[in-house]
Amino acid sequence: MPVEGQRDPAEVKVALERWLADKMPEASGVEITSLEVPQSSGFSNETFLLDARWTNPDGTDEAAELVLRSQPLVHKLFPESELLAHQYEVMQALYDTDVPVPRTRWAEDDPAVLGAPFFVMDRLHGLVPGDAPPYTVEGFVVDMTVDERNEWHRNAVEVLTRVGKVDWQAVGLHHLDQTHHGELGPEQRRNYFASYLEWATKGEQHPIAHPAFEWLMANWPDDGEHTALCWGDARPGNQMYRGTEVIGVFDWEMVSLGNPESDLGWWLFLQRYSTEGNGAPLLEGMLDRAQTIAEWERHMGRPATHVDFYEVLGGFQFCLVMVKLAEMYSMSLGPAALTMAVHNPVAAITAELIGIDMPPAPEPASA
Template sequence: MPELTERDPEELSATLTQWLSATLGEGANPTIIDLEAPASSGFSNETIMVTARWNEHGSLEEHRLVFRVHPTKHTLFLEADFSLQYRVMHALQGQPSVPIPTLRWYEQGSETLGVPFFVMDHVEGQIPADNLPYTMEGWLLEASPENQAELWWSGIETLAAIHQLDWDALGLAGLANDSFGKPGLDRNMNYYRAFLDWTSHGRPQPIAEAAWEWLVANKPVENGEPVLSWGDSRIGNMIWDHFRPVAVLDWEMASVGPPEMDLGWWLYFDRQFSEGLGVPRPPGFPTHEETIARYEELMGRTMQDLFWYQIFAGFRFAVIMCRLSDLLVGSELLPADSDMGSNNLATQFIAQLLGLPSPAEQA
């Protein structure tokens, strides 16, 4: 939910120019020549895109920067930790198999924008759209099947590379220590159960609750050591150049857990944006069976209970959608009597996958 429209652009430009001047030091003399908030920048942070020039190494250089700003009016996630994504991305800087935008600065104080923010370099490339989804229109759907397959496989290889990192050695041991239980599946289930209780405010959530009961009744046994979990692992959170990832974005949901958790999220959203919407997958995308086999080869371990992990992905998405509906109502982008909190893409598709009555029928 970009909030740039609620800031005076000239005042914001002057504020950021002053901050850049203090940060860059004497003689930089920065100027901002363009400033915007992308409409697709999401709800968990405010995003401000800046083009600036400053003196560097004896010449005037132009830089495209991305300011990720702590939300000033809303928090999408339960107990959201704005610094988490910065800490994870900082730890991953320089990993050749996991491309991360170059991070520049983290501003903890509130003197400049009223809230913390961090700054990273803009990465050129293309991002598959969510609205309308890439399965319905856009550059990926228009690409050749060969290029679609190249994108899919290179994304899967990047996901496996994330899971092969030593998160403890990278200084991310803090991901395994919080109040929601031991690291792994238990912690993630406990977190999203608490998240649902927090965001539902006692309102009926028949599909989410039915999915939770199914998840608890069919909970798998974890095998192998937990890995660094990206959390929001999907092709729409990568920047692509020539059908290969050049940046992995959006680490707000990062945790430690079984690799099936990320792979299940990846497969779930592929299904959500195709069969969940009644449209075919891009013709070049490999089958899920081929994907799982390749992932097992990359990881050197068997991926188990992936249908369960897809339902868990749908449950988590349903919880997020419940919270998102409140934010949209609070922003007067949805009417107060909207049923989006319980009747949305996630709950509709979960009902389809589990053979439940549709959320509209249960309203």
């Protein structure tokens, strides 16, 4: 649930037209002909849809359908997510690889323009699996035939594996090496997640996230030899499709350097959440857990040795996301919303993965 924002569409349009004109000083007649402004600000990056047109120096007219992504004004889901470094620069670096990302146009780090950093990319046209209701319940994936759904799901997993095969050094993503958290590899990942836990919970004990992190620390694999580019928020809902083909990969705010099995673990956890966590069956034709792992291994050319660990890591991360979401919801729904920080399907699945019980649900407030 978003927090109400205060953006005035007319003011945004004027500011963006001025900004676009500055970005294209040789063009004339720069105009935004259509603009959809989100009237909310929450944890996720805000998304603006705009159509623009201008006249090039050679007299030719040009029009573009664009998407603007702005850093959230109020809250954040992640302690170290920088919009330009973690999304714009990564998408820019990946544009000439086989990972399908939109073409990025411009970026702005001065908050004076819109109140926060933002970037602009070309708009793609396709279908994106939904989250609410989940794509396993309603939408184009449900409407597919069994054979189409199987082909769609296999294509989705294959594109997932492309990320882990990118030569991150060759494409210039050295800035993703979080040296302030230690040596690249397991040490860096452990220290990052320890700081994330402390930041998200403000030092208070969480009955699932803290035991999950203790489990992770006791079982962390020494797998630094597999350090590669990791998408982070790897799931069908962050891919765009035309038919059964993937035409776009989005949302790089969780991008990191680590073992690509972490993307597989997150993918598997999110699939379990979108089915079991929402009371929905796995649709016929979709890959089950074992089939997904086998497909990942086939395309990566190696076994997913630590997938069980990375599935727990996915649950741990998602638990921290739920803590921050509960914090946001409490701003509009009141303190009662804070109970969702613990009592939610994400925490229940994570507790099951590490073999602990969920705490009793709080008694409902009396009328």
